[in-house]
Amino acid sequence: MALLRVENLHKRYGHEEVLKGVTLAQDAGETKVVIGPSGTGKSTLLRCINRLTEPDQGRVWLEDTEITSRRTDINRVRAKIGFVFQDFNLFTHLTALDNVRLGLMKVRRMPRAAATGRAMAELERVGLAAKANAYPAQLSGGQQQRVSIARALAMDPKLILFDEPTSALDPELIGEVLSVMIQLARDGMTMIVVTHEMGFARSVADEIVFMEGGVIVEQGTPDKMFRSPEVPRTGEFLRKISDLYGESR
Amino acid sequence: MNLSVWTEVAPHAPVLLRGLLINIQLLLGLISLGLVVGVVTALIEVYAPRPVGIAAGAYTWFFRGVPEIVLLFLFYFGLSQFGVPVSAFFAAVLALGLRSSAYQAQIFRGAFQSIPHGQMMAARALGLGRLRAIVHVVLPQALRLSLAGWSNEFSSVLKDTTLAWGIGVVEIMRQASYIRARNFTLTLPIYVTVALMFLVLTYVGNLAIGLAERKLRVPGLEGQR
Amino acid sequence: MNLVFDPAWLPRLGQGVLLTVQLTLYCMGLGAVLGAVLGLVRVYGGGRWSPLYWVASAYIHFFRGTPLLVQLLGIYLGLPTAGILVGPFLAGLLAMTLNTAAYQAEYFRGAIQSVKSGQMMAARALGMSRAQAIGHVIMPQALRLIIPPWSNELIYMLKYSSIVSMTALRPETMDLFGVARSIAARNFRYFEVYILVALFYLAMVLILTVALRWVERRVRIPGLGTPGRGI
Ligand SMILES: Nc1ncnc2c1ncn2[C@@H]1O[C@H](COP(=O)(O)OP(=O)(O)OP(=O)(O)O)[C@@H](O)[C@H]1O
Numbered sequence: 001m002a003l004l005r006v007e008n009l010h011k012r013y014g015h016e017e018v019l020k021g022v023t024l025a026q027d028a029g030e031t032k033v034v035i036g037p038s039g040t041g042k043s044t045l046l047r048c049i050n051r052l053t054e055p056d057q058g059r060v061w062l063e064d065t066e067i068t069s070r071r072t073d074i075n076r077v078r079a080k081i082g083f084v085f086q087d088f089n090l091f092t093h094l095t096a097l098d099n100v101r102l103g104l105m106k107v108r109r110m111p112r113a114a115a116t117g118r119a120m121a122e123l124e125r126v127g128l129a130a131k132a133n134a135y136p137a138q139l140s141g142g143q144q145q146r147v148s149i150a151r152a153l154a155m156d157p158k159l160i161l162f163d164e165p166t167s168a169l170d171p172e173l174i175g176e177v178l179s180v181m182i183q184l185a186r187d188g189m190t191m192i193v194v195t196h197e198m199g200f201a202r203s204v205a206d207e208i209v210f211m212e213g214g215v216i217v218e219q220g221t222p223d224k225m226f227r228s229p230e231v232p233r234t235g236e237f238l239r240k241i242s243d244l245y246g247e248s249r
Numbered sequence: 250m251n252l253s254v255w256t257e258v259a260p261h262a263p264v265l266l267r268g269l270l271i272n273i274q275l276l277l278g279l280i281s282l283g284l285v286v287g288v289v290t291a292l293i294e295v296y297a298p299r300p301v302g303i304a305a306g307a308y309t310w311f312f313r314g315v316p317e318i319v320l321l322f323l324f325y326f327g328l329s330q331f332g333v334p335v336s337a338f339f340a341a342v343l344a345l346g347l348r349s350s351a352y353q354a355q356i357f358r359g360a361f362q363s364i365p366h367g368q369m370m371a372a373r374a375l376g377l378g379r380l381r382a383i384v385h386v387v388l389p390q391a392l393r394l395s396l397a398g399w400s401n402e403f404s405s406v407l408k409d410t411t412l413a414w415g416i417g418v419v420e421i422m423r424q425a426s427y428i429r430a431r432n433f434t435l436t437l438p439i440y441v442t443v444a445l446m447f448l449v450l451t452y453v454g455n456l457a458i459g460l461a462e463r464k465l466r467v468p469g470l471e472g473q474r
Numbered sequence: 475m476n477l478v479f480d481p482a483w484l485p486r487l488g489q490g491v492l493l494t495v496q497l498t499l500y501c502m503g504l505g506a507v508l509g510a511v512l513g514l515v516r517v518y519g520g521g522r523w524s525p526l527y528w529v530a531s532a533y534i535h536f537f538r539g540t541p542l543l544v545q546l547l548g549i550y551l552g553l554p555t556a557g558i559l560v561g562p563f564l565a566g567l568l569a570m571t572l573n574t575a576a577y578q579a580e581y582f583r584g585a586i587q588s589v590k591s592g593q594m595m596a597a598r599a600l601g602m603s604r605a606q607a608i609g610h611v612i613m614p615q616a617l618r619l620i621i622p623p624w625s626n627e628l629i630y631m632l633k634y635s636s637i638v639s640m641t642a643l644r645p646e647t648m649d650l651f652g653v654a655r656s657i658a659a660r661n662f663r664y665f666e667v668y669i670l671v672a673l674f675y676l677a678m679v680l681i682l683t684v685a686l687r688w689v690e691r692r693v694r695i696p697g698l699g700t701p702g703r704g705i
């Protein structure tokens with residue numbers, strides 16, 4: 001059985017229907033890359049999965065828990081789904097260590113010493129143990145994003161959602177974040193990544209999902225999507241972003 | 250409180266309004282005094298040589314740090330101690346007006362400092378003297394910028410006029426206590442009525458300032474602040 | 475002009491200072507609690523149409539739009555006629571607390587709203603409840619932003635505490651200005667006494683200003699500018 005199942009998701013803002021029935025399934029250990037033009041509903045889709053945005057219609061399951069059910073304790077589900085934001089959203093009043101530790105202590109109710117050990121291990125994993133006592137404003141964008149990945153990892157998530165994790169970064173900082181993500185994918189983490197980094201998609205994605213106008217236009221392995229897309233629009237879009245973002249990274 | 254209480258309050262409304270008229274007169278007097286002294290103080294702080302500027306700073310510091318009611322007593326009883334004949338009304342305008350000038354000076358100073366230096370240079374380049382450049386170019390722009398801060402000051406001094414009660418000015422609080430003395434049970438409704446009158450006055454005043462602000466707006470400069 | 479200052483005034487003025495400081499700190503503390511609640515209701519209380527929001531807004535408009543003196547006399551003289559007895563000290567404290575709470579509520583609202591919305595989202599994404607997110611993430615940031623306006627408010631209330639002497643305080647519960655009035659009423663040295671008391675207030679303002687600057691520096695988040703200066 002798939003780890004995550006999304007069924008016929010709809011979301012409307014005022015008169016604009018942003019999601020018009022999205023269905024997808026994700027197995028444990030799989031990395032999915034979601035691409036598509038701006039305003040297509042990619043962020044909305046990710047936020048509907050952990051109900052940071054309430055979908056209007058449709059269902060989402062994490063294993064056998066229906067996330068979209070009213071009876072589900074959404075905070076327990078969210079603790080199992082990591083979320084990495086485009087603009088990091090590190091807690092500005094806390095050090096890197098405290099940012100990673102907060103969820104462990106307040107949500108997972110882990111004792112302070114254990115939480116510290118776990119948080120330090122995650123900071124180590126993203127290469128920032130030395131910056132444990134720095135505040136977000138004292139870190140570069142790339143470092144902040146790596147701390148925010150550590151914050152998500154510390155919760156032992158079954159799945160991590162990445163919403164354009166490198167779009168707010170200066171070009172020379174993108175690499176350090178991508179290499180952390182590549183390592184995660186190789187270690188078998190389950191991830192859905194909205195990104196236009198085609199080098200990343202080619203090297204680690206098990207599947208690429210192309211969204212446009214609130215629906216999934218086409219999905220498939222990188223090989224199929226790049227070499228022989230079924231829908232002409234897919235090939236067109238992929239060529240455009242490969243030109244724009246390059247593939248060298 | 251039932252309805253009948255309010256029918257008892259109604260006949261006293263004219264007396265309260267007569268008191269409120271004194272508050273309005275106090276307000277007009279003190280805010281004009283505060284405006285003139287405030288603008289001059291701000292000009293001195295920004296443009297005058299340093300020692301004079303420091304003196305102006307000390308002046309605003311004093312009047313911003315001392316409670317209104319202390320100033321009222323100082324000007325009324327303190328002056329009369331030296332044989333200076335002052336009416337309570339005049340002492341109140343003086344004390345509250347100078348206090349307001351200190352706050353207004355701060356508002357204007359901020360406005361003066363936010364006018365780009367190029368404005369002054371352009372005016373001087375036209376051959377205007379320093380003083381005339383200030384009066385004709387910097388001042389009109391600064392006053393316009395000050396309106397937002399000024400409307401806060403307006404609401405605050407309007408309410409502070411009630412403090413003149415402390416030195417015996419027969420304004421609305423004094424009238425309220427006269428009514429109360431004769432009709433003890435009306436105490437609470439009378440003060441509630443006074444409060445409502447101030448709410449209305451504050452609202453109307455801010456509406457007027459808002460209108461003025463729109464009238465004085467320079468086309469194309471909206472949203473600069 | 476021949477000025478007379480008498481050192482014998484000082485002990486009584488000192489006691490007045492103590493009461494003024496007490497009154498100010500109590501009202502600021504209680505006002506902060508009430509103000510924080512009102513501010514939270516204004517931001518998270520369910521929007522414009524919830525009754526809670528409406529009550530909080532009405533409260534804030536009323537207490538900000540009417541003179542403190544009216545509030546004080548309404549409480550001190552008015553409440554007893556409705557069968558609620560309050561002594562002069564308590565009436566003063568109550569009026570000042572209710573008044574400053576309305577102003578502080580607005581500072582809290584502003585501070586809470588200037589915490590970026592992503593902070594709440596990130597906290598909720600970790601699995602925190604709304605209350606946890608407010609308590610662990612939003613408020614610690616808002617509290618830092620609130621220090622500068624709160625310092626101004628403290629100085630305002632320190633000065634405004636002088637109006638409690640407009641109710642007949644008993645000698646043992648007299649604030650600084652109350653003491654000054656009673657000294658001046660006996661020896662007619664109005665000018666000297668009131669100038670002296672003015673200097674007392676200025677000194678207190680100065681001390682508080684310095685102390686609060688220190689606190690502000692202490693809690694500053696490294697790497698960020700002075701909290702509150704940028705908003
Ligand atoms: N909270 C909101 N209220 C109203 N409209 C919204 C809201 N959030 C998103 N939208 C609209 O929904 C549409 C889809 O937004 P979304 O952020 O999901 O797109 P996206 O695919 O992530 O785009 P981008 O690549 O620019 O991030 C957009 O037109 C956006 O304006």
Ligand SMILES: [Mg+2]
Binds near residue numbers: 042043044163164
């Ligand atoms: Mg997006």
